[in-house]
Amino acid sequence: MSKKACVLLAPGAEEMEFVISVDVLRRGDVNVIVAGIPNSSTIKCSRQVNIVPDCSLADATSKGPYDVIVLPGGLGGAQALSKSEEVGKLLKEQDSAGRLIAAICAAPTALKAHGIGFGKNITSYPSVELQLTEGKNYTYKHDKVVVDGNIVTSQGPATAFDFALKLVDILQGNKKACDVAKAMLMTY
């Protein structure tokens, strides 16, 4: 059965981190659904690129469970993900079942807002490090991609390819991740 990913898309999402995640996962033969927050209307991203989700978050949730839920960064996007009760419910179910949750850039702040991954190693965009370490809920690492159990975190635009390829590696194996990287003219 093919692996399934749900990528959350909220207004103010960083469009490069969003698109690289979706594109690389699809190149890795992962079945990706783009869930719009709050609904399936066109989303204006952080640099004004307008993207149409595949469906609303409610629709996406009804089609789960997913092997991974991906949270792209962007300050506005991360704040919207932090404030959404629906997102909190989805992440808590995903976490308690031990399935993967992946967040990049500012999006680890949404994990904190919903009480996800406490006690684990994480990383993020540098500007939100203090917000994440306050309260000592996490051990903060300065690595491009950090994997700790079911929580995968990463730093920002420059590490978005590494982040997405790591997810392909975990879900589909190292050979598939290397093949996808090669077709994009990079190494993994």
Added chain:
Amino acid sequence: MSKKACVLLAPGAEEMEFVISVDVLRRGDVNVIVAGIPNSSTIKCSRQVNIVPDCSLADATSKGPYDVIVLPGGLGGAQALSKSEEVGKLLKEQDSAGRLIAAICAAPTALKAHGIGFGKNITSYPSVELQLTEGKNYTYKHDKVVVDGNIVTSQGPATAFDFALKLVDILQGNKKACDVAKAMLMTY
């Protein structure tokens, strides 16, 4: 007066190359218009990400001229750009005025289709090298980004950040390109 870019978005465009170009140029304070081909309807990209252009190509053309016209890759997208007479007309006007034209991945094939940049150094995604060198219209280089006069070309997803940062460098200066790179956690 602020610099202006027109990024062409056709069905089958490589969404990472498209989004990285738009996002990085906007981070570099370039005024970017996304022109939909054939019109302003939602465009399905190469990995099924749905993006809404800012306007149709005809509307974008009426708002020109642009300091740079950017052609993202993706085989389907490049074919659509190659076949469009409107795109050919816009590129020929841009070229004869000596203004920048930038193409990445498979998109240099659209330059060839419209007779743009003959005699110049170019690069592309490896799979279209033969198509570009046939007829000896170009000198082919195996570099990440090739600048020859007003023609900028690049290889593919792995080089999309270098490609977009080079455009910021040319339009806004080296310091701006370095600042944009730093905020994305990379060096330029």
